[in-house]
Amino acid sequence: MSKTLDTPLTSAEFAADVDCGAPSLREVFARHLGTVWRIARAFGVPADEADDVAQEVFLVVHRKLHTFQPSRSLPAWLFGITRNVVLMRRRAHTRRERRLSAVEPPPAPREPEASFELRQAAAFMQEFLDGLDEDKRLVFLLADVEGMTASEIAEALEIPLGTVFSRLRAARLKLEQFSQRLRARPVRRPHDR
Amino acid sequence: MTDESTSARALIAAYKSCARPSAAAEAQLWATLAAAERAEKQRDRRPTPSLAPWLALAACLLLLAAWQLDLAGMFASGHVLKDMRDQAAYDAAEPVPQEARTREEAAGGVRWRETVRPESGPAAVPTGRQRPAGAARGAQRTSKVVADEPGLATDSDAVADGDRVLAEMALLQEAQAALRSGQPAAALRVLERHAQDFAAGSMTEERQALRVLALCAAGEVARGADEAAVFLGAHPRSTYAARVASACLDGHVSKDTSEAR
Numbered sequence: 088m089s090k091t092l093d094t095p096l097t098s099a100e101f102a103a104d105v106d107c108g109a110p111s112l113r114e115v116f117a118r119h120l121g122t123v124w125r126i127a128r129a130f131g132v133p134a135d136e137a138d139d140v141a142q143e144v145f146l147v148v149h150r151k152l153h154t155f156q157p158s159r160s161l162p163a164w165l166f167g168i169t170r171n172v173v174l175m176r177r178r179a180h181t182r183r184e185r186r187l188s189a190v191e192p193p194p195a196p197r198e199p200e201a202s203f204e205l206r207q208a209a210a211f212m213q214e215f216l217d218g219l220d221e222d223k224r225l226v227f228l229l230a231d232v233e234g235m236t237a238s239e240i241a242e243a244l245e246i247p248l249g250t251v252f253s254r255l256r257a258a259r260l261k262l263e264q265f266s267q268r269l270r271a272r273p274v275r276r277p278h279d280r
Numbered sequence: 281m282t283d284e285s286t287s288a289r290a291l292i293a294a295y296k297s298c299a300r301p302s303a304a305a306e307a308q309l310w311a312t313l314a315a316a317e318r319a320e321k322q323r324d325r326r327p328t329p330s331l332a333p334w335l336a337l338a339a340c341l342l343l344l345a346a347w348q349l350d351l352a353g354m355f356a357s358g359h360v361l362k363d364m365r366d367q368a369a370y371d372a373a374e375p376v377p378q379e380a381r382t383r384e385e386a387a388g389g390v391r392w393r394e395t396v397r398p399e400s401g402p403a404a405v406p407t408g409r410q411r412p413a414g415a416a417r418g419a420q421r422t423s424k425v426v427a428d429e430p431g432l433a434t435d436s437d438a439v440a441d442g443d444r445v446l447a448e449m450a451l452l453q454e455a456q457a458a459l460r461s462g463q464p465a466a467a468l469r470v471l472e473r474h475a476q477d478f479a480a481g482s483m484t485e486e487r488q489a490l491r492v493l494a495l496c497a498a499g500e501v502a503r504g505a506d507e508a509a510v511f512l513g514a515h516p517r518s519t520y521a522a523r524v525a526s527a528c529l530d531g532h533v534s535k536d537t538s539e540a541r
Contacts, residue, residue, distance in 0.1 A: 208294030
């Protein structure tokens with residue numbers, strides 16, 4: 088499997104990759120920005136606020152990076168920070184978030200170079216994730232989207248390993264069903280109007 | 281839509297590709313982080329201002345304020361006298377030098393101690409700190425007055441400056457106590473003693489003020505008024521000026537003479 092910028096690395100891989108014990112902020116940012124953004128979305132943060140959450144998360148990372156222990160999983164560490172940032176924002180903006188969730192804005196426009204099919208597939212995936220309960224959504228996202236290992240997820244979510252597997256199995260089953268429904272759904276393209 | 285494009289794998293890949301900040305947002309985020317990083321580096325390079333000089337200055341100011349308050353408070357409540365007595369008691373408790381011998385006497389319920397030179401030494405030769413023979417009586421009386429306070433003993437062979445002030449204050453306090461207890465005659469006698477022993481003492485102003493109050497209290501209004509005029513002429517800005525000026529006006533003298541101290 089080829090590793091893109093968003094490919095999460097275990098701590099050992101990361102250390103070997105950057106040839107030093109402590110990753111730099113730039114490297115963490117480049118490799119994990121998407122992960123942090125999607126974790127924020129998985130916690131229910133609207134797309135137009137996920138950028139702000141990501142910024143707050145990386146500001147925390149900037150301040151706390153020296154405390155990161157290489158023996159820990161970097162994605163799990165980032166997940167913990169993201170969760171805390173989201174929870175803090177929820178506490179501070181409960182009413183505002185409620186209002187926003189009632190009138191969920193359309194997804195932010197993506198890059199023009201992304202093909203319509205790609206953007207549509209991503210929107211379907213977001214629809215699927217939104218339909219999952221938070222427990223399953225987080226496990227599925229961390230495992231199948233972010234590529235974290237089951238033990239890393241268990242560490243990040245502070246749940247038993249067996250729970251990780253059971254939630255992942257259930258989420259995958261739902262995705263399969265969702266995919267089948269998509270195939271049966273008539274798709275309208277923009278030029279079909 | 282094809283089956284391939286709606287497969288779970290394809291959906292996940294599409295989501296990973298698209299579900300992230302836009303390129304512009306990513307650049308903005310990084311710019312913010314880089315600015316924060318630069319600011320922190322600059323902060324690290326900047327020498328941290330040391331608090332030590334400010335703490336030292338604050339400590340000095342506190343000490344100065346405490347010292348001034350302490351002095352004012354002690355003068356207001358007569359604690360100067362007490363402290364000086366404590367010091368005298370401390371001095372008395374210290375071992376007496378070998379070359380001197382200590383003689384303690386008890387006479388008339390008064391305990392006083394006088395240190396004299398050894399007989400073989402030139403006891404009769406006055407030194408700079410010793411009084412001439414003619415002043416022996418005064419010195420002895422001073423020691424006796426000081427020793428009137430319980431537990432107090434004074435070396436009369438070398439009355440230090442502090443001890444002289446102490447003796448002056450003791451006399452004035454005695455006069456003040458007599459005046460307060462309605463014995464202006466006794467107060468005048470003590471003040472006379474003070475004038476005799478400390479003609480050029482450091483508390484002549486206080487003595488004169490107390491004398492005016494005592495004269496007025498004793499009914500010698502004319503003399504009191506005369507001495508009040510002299511006092512006011514000599515000390516027009518004295519702290520006691522108002523008290524002295526009003527002492528004999530209506531022949532009434534308050535027993536609270538604390539202002540005169």
